[in-house]
Amino acid sequence: MPGPDLLSSQGLRLDGRRPNELRRIQCKLGVFTQPDGSAYLEQGNTKVLAAVYGPHQAAKSKSLQDSVVVNCQYSMATFSTGERKNRPRGDRKSQEMSMHLRQALMAAIKTELYPRSQIDIYVEVLQADGGAYCTSVNAATLALIDAGIPIKAYVIACTASLAWKDGEPEPLVDVSHVEEAAGGVVLTVASMPSTGAIGLIEMSHRLHMDYFDTVLSRAMQGCKDIEVILDKVVREHLAEGWTKSDDAITI
Amino acid sequence: MTKMWTTKSFLTKTKRGNIIKIVREHYLRDDLLCGSGACNVCPHKDDELVLEEKPESICTLFDYPHYLILDTNVVLHQIDVLEEDALKNVIILQTVLEEVKHQNTAMYQRLLEIINNKKRRFYSFVNEHHKDTYIEREPGEKQNDRNDRAIRKACAWYETHLSICSVDGKFPKIVLLTDDENNRKIAVEEGIVCCTAKDYVENVTGAIGLIDKLSKNVIPETCSRDALYPAHLTPSQIHEGIRNGKLYQGTYRASRDNFLEGTAVVNGFEKPILLQGHIGINRAVDGDTIAVEIFPEEEWRRPSDIVLEDKADDPGDQLEEEAVLLKVAEPVDKSDEEVTPTGKVVGIIRRKWRQYCGILMRSKFPGAVRHLFTPAEKTIPRVRIETRQSDVLAMQRILVALDSWPRNSRYPLGHFVRALGPIGNKDAENEVILLEHDVPHARFSEAVLACLPPNDWTIPEEEIKKRVDLRSECICSVDPPGCTDIDDALHAKALPGKTGDGLKRYEVGVHIADVTHFVRPNTALDKEAASRSTTVYLVGRRIDMVPDLLSSNLCSLRGGEERLAFSCVWEIDENANIIHTKFHKSVIKSAAAMTYEEAQIAIDDKSRNDKVASSLRILNALAKKLNRKRLDNGALSLSSPEIRFQMDSETHEPVEVAAKKILETNSMVEEFMLLANISVAEKLAAEFPQCAMLRRHPAPPPANFSTFLKAAKQQVR
Numbered sequence: 001m002p003g004p005d006l007l008s009s010q011g012l013r014l015d016g017r018r019p020n021e022l023r024r025i026q027c028k029l030g031v032f033t034q035p036d037g038s039a040y041l042e043q044g045n046t047k048v049l050a051a052v053y054g055p056h057q058a059a060k061s062k063s064l065q066d067s068v069v070v071n072c073q074y075s076m077a078t079f080s081t082g083e084r085k086n087r088p089r090g091d092r093k094s095q096e097m098s099m100h101l102r103q104a105l106m107a108a109i110k111t112e113l114y115p116r117s118q119i120d121i122y123v124e125v126l127q128a129d130g131g132a133y134c135t136s137v138n139a140a141t142l143a144l145i146d147a148g149i150p151i152k153a154y155v156i157a158c159t160a161s162l163a164w165k166d167g168e169p170e171p172l173v174d175v176s177h178v179e180e181a182a183g184g185v186v187l188t189v190a191s192m193p194s195t196g197a198i199g200l201i202e203m204s205h206r207l208h209m210d211y212f213d214t215v216l217s218r219a220m221q222g223c224k225d226i227e228v229i230l231d232k233v234v235r236e237h238l239a240e241g242w243t244k245s246d247d248a249i250t251i
Numbered sequence: 252m253t254k255m256w257t258t259k260s261f262l263t264k265t266k267r268g269n270i271i272k273i274v275r276e277h278y279l280r281d282d283l284l285c286g287s288g289a290c291n292v293c294p295h296k297d298d299e300l301v302l303e304e305k306p307e308s309i310c311t312l313f314d315y316p317h318y319l320i321l322d323t324n325v326v327l328h329q330i331d332v333l334e335e336d337a338l339k340n341v342i343i344l345q346t347v348l349e350e351v352k353h354q355n356t357a358m359y360q361r362l363l364e365i366i367n368n369k370k371r372r373f374y375s376f377v378n379e380h381h382k383d384t385y386i387e388r389e390p391g392e393k394q395n396d397r398n399d400r401a402i403r404k405a406c407a408w409y410e411t412h413l414s415i416c417s418v419d420g421k422f423p424k425i426v427l428l429t430d431d432e433n434n435r436k437i438a439v440e441e442g443i444v445c446c447t448a449k450d451y452v453e454n455v456t457g458a459i460g461l462i463d464k465l466s467k468n469v470i471p472e473t474c475s476r477d478a479l480y481p482a483h484l485t486p487s488q489i490h491e492g493i494r495n496g497k498l499y500q501g502t503y504r505a506s507r508d509n510f511l512e513g514t515a516v517v518n519g520f521e522k523p524i525l526l527q528g529h530i531g532i533n534r535a536v537d538g539d540t541i542a543v544e545i546f547p548e549e550e551w552r553r554p555s556d557i558v559l560e561d562k563a564d565d566p567g568d569q570l571e572e573e574a575v576l577l578k579v580a581e582p583v584d585k586s587d588e589e590v591t592p593t594g595k596v597v598g599i600i601r602r603k604w605r606q607y608c609g610i611l612m613r614s615k616f617p618g619a620v621r622h623l624f625t626p627a628e629k630t631i632p633r634v635r636i637e638t639r640q641s642d643v644l645a646m647q648r649i650l651v652a653l654d655s656w657p658r659n660s661r662y663p664l665g666h667f668v669r670a671l672g673p674i675g676n677k678d679a680e681n682e683v684i685l686l687e688h689d690v691p692h693a694r695f696s697e698a699v700l701a702c703l704p705p706n707d708w709t710i711p712e713e714e715i716k717k718r719v720d721l722r723s724e725c726i727c728s729v730d731p732p733g734c735t736d737i738d739d740a741l742h743a744k745a746l747p748g749k750t751g752d753g754l755k756r757y758e759v760g761v762h763i764a765d766v767t768h769f770v771r772p773n774t775a776l777d778k779e780a781a782s783r784s785t786t787v788y789l790v791g792r793r794i795d796m797v798p799d800l801l802s803s804n805l806c807s808l809r810g811g812e813e814r815l816a817f818s819c820v821w822e823i824d825e826n827a828n829i830i831h832t833k834f835h836k837s838v839i840k841s842a843a844a845m846t847y848e849e850a851q852i853a854i855d856d857k858s859r860n861d862k863v864a865s866s867l868r869i870l871n872a873l874a875k876k877l878n879r880k881r882l883d884n885g886a887l888s889l890s891s892p893e894i895r896f897q898m899d900s901e902t903h904e905p906v907e908v909a910a911k912k913i914l915e916t917n918s919m920v921e922e923f924m925l926l927a928n929i930s931v932a933e934k935l936a937a938e939f940p941q942c943a944m945l946r947r948h949p950a951p952p953p954a955n956f957s958t959f960l961k962a963a964k965q966q967v968r
């Protein structure tokens with residue numbers, strides 16, 4: 001399984017990162033006023049908007065007696081990839097991504113707090129450059145926090161791949177589109193780093209069992225690193241909110 | 252460490268033909284090392300100081316300590332010079348490394364090998380991700396110009412970086428080698444010391460023969476003075492011509508008998524296009540991808556049936572009369588069946604030049620440096636090279652690289668690479684055979700040898716626990732005499748009871764040495780073995796696919812020794828019907844490593860009733876039935892008689908050639924190897940339907956038979 005050349009002989013990746021380095025992360029909470037919570041997140045060139053509505057009263061047909069209904073909708077903007085494609089909402093891929101998104105977030109939301117209610121989470125990928133799902137999960141987490149919905153812990157998703165250097169396996173964290181396209185295996189993990197729980201795990205192709213643990217632990221480390229960065233932003237945002245206007249945040 | 256973020260964007264064409272913009276992230280770093288021993292700023296570890304603190308100058312043009320920085324073309328053209336030990340303390344920029352990789356993978360591998368050789372002190376500097384040396388392409392700037400600018404930027408950076416480090420004002424300077432005149436001009440303006448590769452190498456002292464390795468690279472189409480050949484079309488003219496159907500693309504195949512004739516197969520013509528004469532061939536060399544213009548039908552000719560060899564002496568830069576040849580080629584009449592579409596080479600799309608073995612034809616003039624070289628391969632033209640060691644080289648087989656073929660030169664220009672040994676010497680001639688057939692046969696590198704287990708390796712107890720223990724089975728191997736790499740072994744025994752049809756049951760196993768235990772995926776050893784892909788047997792010499800420790804010891808299923816194997820074990824009835832198949836890793840201990848002859852004797856000798864003899868008899872009987880079945884199933888048996896060399900036991904010279912005797916035991920072994928292959932293939936196809944590969948021979952095109960049919964027709968008459 002001689003993988004593609006993802007690491008230079010000097011140990012740098014195609015974009016100049018080292019194997020354990022994340023892409024640049026930029027984010028902002030509360031970008032919209034209409035939804036109850038919103039966030040904008042960039043991981044490298046992957047850019048995602050997330051908005052959360054609720055909790056509000058659930059529609060009669062869906063309503064559950066003992067927990068909240070979580071509704072996720074994932075979509076990609078038509079201009080999100082290099083080649084413009086006609087991507088009607090609700091196509092197969094988006095539906096699958098919506099389900100995976102829901103699976104990851106459900107693990108963290110304290111669903112029992114809001115019986116007969118509903119939370120709607122909308123995620124729009126504005127630009128896709130690798131790891132769109134991960135950025136979506138992370139943005140949705142930020143939007144949930146912005147909406148003030150209680151969660152058990154941060155749900156963070158991150159990818160990892162495997163490269164070879166001098167015959168030794170070297171896992172790569174936070175895989176970019178170029179690396180994905182080069183044909184390396186991509187392992188996606190959505191986890192709650194502070195508890196160590198895994199909400200979702202997915203792999204693009206076969207990977208030899210011998211290397212699974214190294215790749216997984218690199219992805220988990222990536223989740224931890226991302227959590228640190230996002231947590232800092234959340235705290236700054238909250239501090240800002242308190243000082244700016246008293247009525248902006250009500251708990 | 253801080254990481255700066257920027258993006259690179261460029262336009263590209265998709266498969267559908269749409270132009271799209273690609274934006275890529277590009278991170279710039281401040282933790283990249285300069286690799287110089289004279290630096291005390293970068294946090295080097297000891298083994299990262301590749302470049303010497305006080306490099307000694309060997310070039311009289313620059314008599315002070317300096318490092319060399321090369322541009323891409325210098326690397327591409329002068330790789331033979333770089334491979335010599337003479338030049339040290341060289342900085343290879345990432346810009347250059349990537350351009351080389353993009354343009355020529357073989358060169359790239361050779362460059363990597365030099366960089367990896369610690370003694371050579373070649374440092375690869377990641378200028379494209381260094382925050383102080385990365386530059387963005389300016390609007391309208393060509394990629395080449397941008398890269399030249401990046402190289403100059405890195406030169407300037409090194410110069411300043413090293414000067415900051417210095418306490419006493421003594422620090423290594425940078426010398427840029429580039430053959431691009433314009434680049435040199437700008438570099439001088441920017442205060443960068445530079446010169447051509449040729450000037451530098453010609454002024455190197457104390458490196459004998461280095462000058463011989465200089466590539467005679469000139470831009471062939473610029474030599475229009477005294478031009479002998481018509482100019483080639485430019486790539487864009489060729490592209491245009493092919494697109495509007497006026498030109499055709501093909502691969503040039505030179506005739507073996509006539510140096511002024513060749514052909515090219517092109518799309519749309521059933522027969523290959525005939526190309527004749529110096530002008531018609533216009534400097535195409537066997538294997539090149541060429542652009543062909545096809546003449547109108549009335550000018551078509553027939554392939555000549557004369558043998559024409561290039562002159563022994565160098566006639567100088569002139570082309571001899573082609574009239575004789577062209578006259579022969581004229582068609583007898585319109586209905587001449589042999590008239591072939593004829594054309595001429597108008598451009599070269601891609602050269603497929605490699606290094607060629609051959610001999611030096613010394614110039615008649617004493618003291619001359621220009622000589623002709625005759626390649627061993629008849630389809631390759633003679634080459635003009637320059638060397639000052641012609642009296643030594645004339646007695647040798649030598650290796651020569653082609654550099655260019657200017658319009659005003661009768662012969663292509665090349666340079667001497669290395670001598671292979673005296674003409675007629677067995678080792679030298681072996682070397683020629685290996686090189687001409689592109690067989691990798693260098694000694695295994697340190698990196699490869701580092702993957703090997705220790706010489707006294709024995710099977711660890713825990714490995715035995717993981718495997719099926721077959722050490723008590725009576726397993727034996729049957730091979731040609733003198734075989735030291737025994738890769739397969741067999742066993743057979745009768746099982747108790749009968750099948751449902753009342754037939755006798757047997758257990759038969761094929762055991763293949765488990766090389767995968769030692770050759771782990773993606774190791775240097777794995778890659779080397781993959782590039783060799785087979786063991787090559789010469790008379791009296793074997794070029795191993797994996798090092799000797801594995802091929803003739805740990806992975807050789809020797810008699811009486813415990814070895815790791817991969818086994819395929821069948822339950823089979825007396826009519827050779829397979830009842831059950833299983834595959835597993837195993838540990839075996841071969842009871843006997845036999846020759847075909849010994850095995851045959853054991854089978855035939857009625858007095859022998861030992862375990863080995865009886866299992867061989869079972870195998871032999873089953874093999875005959877398997878063979879019958881295969882043939883009934885439509886198997887094709889191609890007989891290509893194998894030959895054997897009789898070696899003199901003292902001199903190791905071959906003394907006699909004889910056809911190998913085919914014994915029953917030969918086909919016995921063959922039959923079970925086939926059966927194992929078939930079983931494995933069936934298993935693979937069933938378990939991995941998406942990635943199991945099928946090898947299949949398509950029916951040959953009728954044109955392949957034409958020569959044969961012609962010859963056969965003449966026999967009938």
Ligand SMILES: [Zn+2]
Pocket residue numbers: 284285286287290291292293412
């Ligand atoms: Zn330095």
